[in-house]
Every structure is written in C-alpha cells, then in structure tokens.
Amino acid sequence: MSIRVGLSTVSVYPESTAAGFDWAVGLGYDAVEVMVGVDRDSTSIESVRQLAEGHGIAVSAIHAPCLLFTQRVWGTEPWGKLERSAEMAHAVGARTVVVHPPFRWQRSYARYFVEGIKRLERETGLTYAVENMYPWKARSTGRGSRSTEMYVPERDPSRGDYAHGTLDVSHAAIGGDDVIEMAERWGPRLRHIHLTDGTGSAKDEHLVPGRGTMGADTLLRHLVETGFDGEVVVEITTRRAGSREARREMLEESLAFAREYLGQG
Template sequence: MTRIGLSTVSVYPESTAHAFAYAAVLGYDAVEVMVGVDGLSQQIEAVKQLSEHHAMPVSAIHAPCLLFTQRVWGTEPWGKLERSAEMARAVGARTVVVHPPFRWQRDYAAGFVAGVERMEKETGLFFAVENMYPWRASSRRAVEMYLPSRDPSAETYANATIDLSHAAIAGDDVVSMASRLGSRLRHVHLTDGTPGAKDEHLVPGRGTTGAAGFLQHLAATGFDGEIVVEINTRKAVSKADREADLRESLEFAREHLRVPTP
C-alpha cells in the first residue's frame, strides 16, 4: 500500500520536531526530512530520535540543493548528496530527493546523470530527481535555470520525483509526465499550484494541476512509490489552521488514492 508522508518543510516556520509531531497526531504514514530548514534537520541522531520517539518512519531525505540551502553541508554538490545518502541509510529511508543542477553549476551538470546512476549503484538508494520549472520575471519572460533539463522524463534517470506545484509553474501536464516516466516515477510531492511565477505549494485541490485526477491515475497504474505532502502553511495564523491544512491534504490523498484510513 502506498504510504502518504509529510514533508518537514510543510510546517515551516515550525521545526522538524514539530513536523514529526503533526505527522504522528494526524495519522500520516511517514516523514520526508528537508535538510536545512532548521538545525535539527541536519543532524542524523536528532532525526533518528524523532523518528523513534513518534514511531514515525522516514521515507526520504531531501538533499539541501535549494537556493537558500546552498551552504548547508558545504558548497560541493556531490558532497551534499553523499551526506544525504549517509543520513538516509542511518534513518532507514530508501530515497534521496534531489534537484537538477542550476545552470551555473556547469561541471556538476555535465556529469549529473551519470553521477546519479553511480551513486545509486554505490548506495543501493533511490536518487529521485525532481521536476523543476522556468524562472519567470513576468508572465511573458521565462528563463531555463536547470541543466541538463528541468523535466526528469527527458533524461535517463532510473528514479524521479514529480512535484505538482513545480509543474503548475512550468505548465506541465503531470499525468503525461507520469506516463512518460512509467515505473521510473518513484516519489511524488503532493501539493498544487496555478500558472504564474510563484511556487505556491497549495493544499492539493486548491490549484489547477488536476491533483485528484493525477492521484487517480497513479492508483490505476499501480504506483508503488511514496506520496509526500509538501505544502506551504506559512500564512497559517494559528496552529489549528496549520493542522487543518495538513489534515485536509492527507484526507485528499487518501480519498483519491482510495487508501483506507488506519
């Protein structure tokens, strides 16, 4: 049965520790740790203790490859992936989520596809490369910022991640992308968005990506990877409001995947 996890970034500005607590209380199946959101997320022993304390498995480690985590665990990109793999093995996660290189990381990008394949063979983990999007200064002007491609289905990766908010910005059809990837689709960031320049990470069902139909497609095609709710709750005015968004997202996933509530 497909697990439905919670990304620790979904509770920001609350901490990684709060994310584990929300996941346990609301009935999520697992947690994805976004490295770099807070100091706890960078510490293997802290993550292990949180997982054990809440009886909440870790499904994935998201490598610190965002703009605002460029200096987390150093600045050498392969070193970041190696440390992410070390954490994943230590906490029992099978997947490392990674973004494709920025276009200014030319040396990294030149060997990225082969390097990811090498790391999967060496570690036995899934390195699920995530779909990204053009950066937009306006509705008419877009700049491609990722190499070798922002679309993982255009490359030969063995494992990939689809993020629905990223697809909304790019104008990508997520069902078509999933069909192109086939069994290579290992991981999903369940969220939502609308066309434009902003990476909104809405509660699924509140955007235009067709999140319900996408989940139904996954169920119909036998998807056996991980679903992780990755939403933006920064504007929540209270803990109750944040909790309501997290609960709504979980219920949305279970409804459209037809996963029974434990």
C-alpha cells in the same frame, strides 16, 4: 499494499523539523520526508534518527539540501551533499533521496550529473529520485512575462536518462506541464510524488491539493490505476497559515485528499 502518505517537514515551516514529526504522528500520516537545511535538527543524522525513533514513524525520504537557501548546508560541494544525504537515509531507514537538477551556474556538477546519479545509486543502493523543476518567470516591461531556464541538463528529468524520479505538482504548474503526461513519461521509473497544487502562477505556490488547477485528484487515481508503489508525500506551504489551528486544517485537508483519491478513505 496501500501507498504510504507522508508529510514533508517543510510543510510546517516556520515550525521546526521536530514539529514536523509531531504533526505527522498526531494527524495520522504514515511517514515523514526530512527537508535538510530548514533548521539544525534537519542537518544532524543523530537528531533525525532520534526524532524518528522517538515518534515511532518511518522516514520515507531525505530531501538533499539543493534549494537556493540551503546552498551552504553541509558545505558547498554538491556531490558531498548527496553523499551525506545517503548517510542520513541509511541511518534512519529511508529508501529515497530526493534531489533537484543542478542550477545553470553549477557547470561542472551539471556536466557529470546524469552519470553521477547513476554512480550514487550503484554505490549506496538507494533511489535518487530526480525532481522536476520549472522556468524562473519575471514580469517583462511589455505584456505577459519572460522566463529563463535555470536548471541543466533539463528541468523536466522525465525526459532524461534517470532511473528514478520525483513528480512535484506545484513545479509542474509553473512550467505549464501536464502531470499525467509527465507520470506516463516516467512510467515505472516514477518513485516519488510531492503532492501539492498550483494555478500556473509564476510563484511556486505549493497549495493544498485540490485548491489549484492541476488535477491532483486525477493524478492520484492514475497512480492507483497504474500500480504505482512508490511514496506520496504532502509538500505544501503553510507559512502564511496565521495560526496553528489554520495549519492543522491545511495538513488535515491534504491528508484527507490523498486518502480519498488513493482509495484509502
């Protein structure tokens, strides 16, 4: 079967979650990943269910609210957020919950994170695909920049004891990581791709795939060659697009890129 190409609702921000569903259907994406916390609809199980049913499109994944700006979405207790994400996934037929490693200051959560993810997978029957993150970089007073590791137990979960993972190309760019090597470390545990791009900047660029330097085309070919049967989800930044037409062009270009290098063109 062909690999599905989905659209993350965060890709249309500052437009709404509902607009994300509109764009996905209108442009011919196969599925939607819901980023919980960008607006009220994204936090409501019933609203997401109605959006999926009303648009006639599958929800491939729920991205748990574990970003800095979603720290208070669904409360502040991290395990509760992951359990609530599972409720939404079951309600809309999604098979995957995307989750970031804990922040360094979430000490208790981090201490039990690996075993806790295993427990949630056993109890829910869902895939909790832990996503690679990146060092936080800041300009130093001298030459170059300094970086701080902000995620524990590790920012690169492909090196950890997880059953399933998400590979984000933009995050790999910041970390100076080779996406093919990361995919090979994951092996069959790799279940989810955030298709985007980057240039190695200190910023999390989330460029249209092909506009950066990460070899996103080579990654997609690698997935096909190795029999990847997970999900590919376009997760780009369009908030500076300037117009809806410019946003459309970016979303269309990303989908066309995915189709071409997955051999679906």
